[in-house]
Amino acid sequence: VAERPAEFDLIERIRRRAGMRDDVVLGIGDDAALLQVPAGRQLVVAMDTLNSGVHFPVGTAAADIGWKALAVNLSDLAAMGAEPAWCALSLSLPDAGTGWVDGFLDGFSGLAGMHRVALVGGDTTRGPLSVCVTVHGFVEAGRALRRDGARVGDDVWVSGSLGDAAAALSIVTGGSAPRASGKAPVAPGDAASAVAQLRRRLDRPVPRIALGRALAGLANAAIDVSDGLLADLAHIARASGVAACIEVDALPASTALRALFDDGPRRRFQAAGGDDYELCFTAAPGRREAVEAAACATATPATRIGRITEGEGVVVLDRAGAVWRPPRSGWQHFD
Ligand code: ADP
Ligand code: MG
Numbered sequence: 001v002a003e004r005p006a007e008f009d010l011i012e013r014i015r016r017r018a019g020m021r022d023d024v025v026l027g028i029g030d031d032a033a034l035l036q037v038p039a040g041r042q043l044v045v046a047m048d049t050l051n052s053g054v055h056f057p058v059g060t061a062a063a064d065i066g067w068k069a070l071a072v073n074l075s076d077l078a079a080m081g082a083e084p085a086w087c088a089l090s091l092s093l094p095d096a097g098t099g100w101v102d103g104f105l106d107g108f109s110g111l112a113g114m115h116r117v118a119l120v121g122g123d124t125t126r127g128p129l130s131v132c133v134t135v136h137g138f139v140e141a142g143r144a145l146r147r148d149g150a151r152v153g154d155d156v157w158v159s160g161s162l163g164d165a166a167a168a169l170s171i172v173t174g175g176s177a178p179r180a181s182g183k184a185p186v187a188p189g190d191a192a193s194a195v196a197q198l199r200r201r202l203d204r205p206v207p208r209i210a211l212g213r214a215l216a217g218l219a220n221a222a223i224d225v226s227d228g229l230l231a232d233l234a235h236i237a238r239a240s241g242v243a244a245c246i247e248v249d250a251l252p253a254s255t256a257l258r259a260l261f262d263d264g265p266r267r268r269f270q271a272a273g274g275d276d277y278e279l280c281f282t283a284a285p286g287r288r289e290a291v292e293a294a295a296c297a298t299a300t301p302a303t304r305i306g307r308i309t310e311g312e313g314v315v316v317l318d319r320a321g322a323v324w325r326p327p328r329s330g331w332q333h334f335d
């Protein structure tokens with residue numbers, strides 16, 4: 001009972017920055033929210049939790065945590081081809097510090113505003129730092145991008161570039177020094193700015209909402225890359241009852257990643273790192289021009305990285321056509 005006033009103060013601060021939409025009949029303040037789903041569209045719902053020390057390094061700025069908590073959820077909507085509309089936020093906080101919450105809202109509400117997402121409810125409790133977000137969006141009935149739609153002969157595509165966030169995490173945790181075997185040394189200033197670019201990918205992932213929308217009804221299957229490309233593409237293969245064959249050297253890499261890491265670690269971060277929040281999707285070869293037009297229209301690069309074949313699992317080939325195996329296939333909890 002003693003902590004109620006502080007809790008109400010926090011909820012009031014959150015409510016002031018919740019955002020508005022016409023389809024929110026009743027938002028924060030009652031026992032539950034009342035929302036109007038547009039006729040003819042399906043409601044798409046996703047939820048993801050961020051725990052301190054597991055999903056972001058301890059000491060990550062509050063604004064970055066706020067951004068990422070919403071971004072990883074919007075990424076799931078993007079992977080369904082959905083248009084985001086609403087979200088709910090469950091906050092577990094070690095103390096009722098308003099400064100931390102204000103910083104958190106800078107990141108959270110900043111991203112919400114970019115996608116016209118209204119915060120319509122949630123829960124605020126005391127406990128170890130943990131953020132759970134639920135997002136709601138819409139998709140035209142029957143047009144959602146599912147994991148089980150890949151067909152033999154499809155191209156496999158990925159948006160943006162892979163491996164930056166995993167590389168940043170490996171630098172933060174000290175597990176890997178950039179250019180350990182450096183063949184082309186990078187000037188110290190350039191290295192620092194490249195490291196900052198990688199860190200930004202870890203802290204501020206950009207959900208590929210516009211591309212996902214453009215791919216609805218065009219791609220056959222899609223997933224967002226959160227656990228590592230190989231692990232996530234394996235989900236598409238399993239759900240679709242097919243296999244995938246990709247080329248490790250076709251995987252897109254940022255200039256920063258190429259500058260800082262040699263081929264070995266770079267390929268491992270790209271294929272098996274995780275936290276990329278890019279879209280991996282499959283589409284019929286006859287749709288190549290349409291996919292490229294969608295990528296162009298949404299200013300999101302898309303790269304063809306392989307094919308869907310008969311069988312099961314994901315095979316990765318190197319430049320010479322030999323099978324390439326990553327040290328591990330992706331991030332898994334409870335390892
Ligand atoms: P109840 O006891 O009915 O669950 P709460 O005191 O938990 O009520 O919440 C009051 C209102 O504030 C509700 O509308 C709830 O959705 C909203 N709310 C609580 N915490 C948050 C939060 N972290 N973000 C957004 N809305 C919140
Ligand atoms: Mg409650």
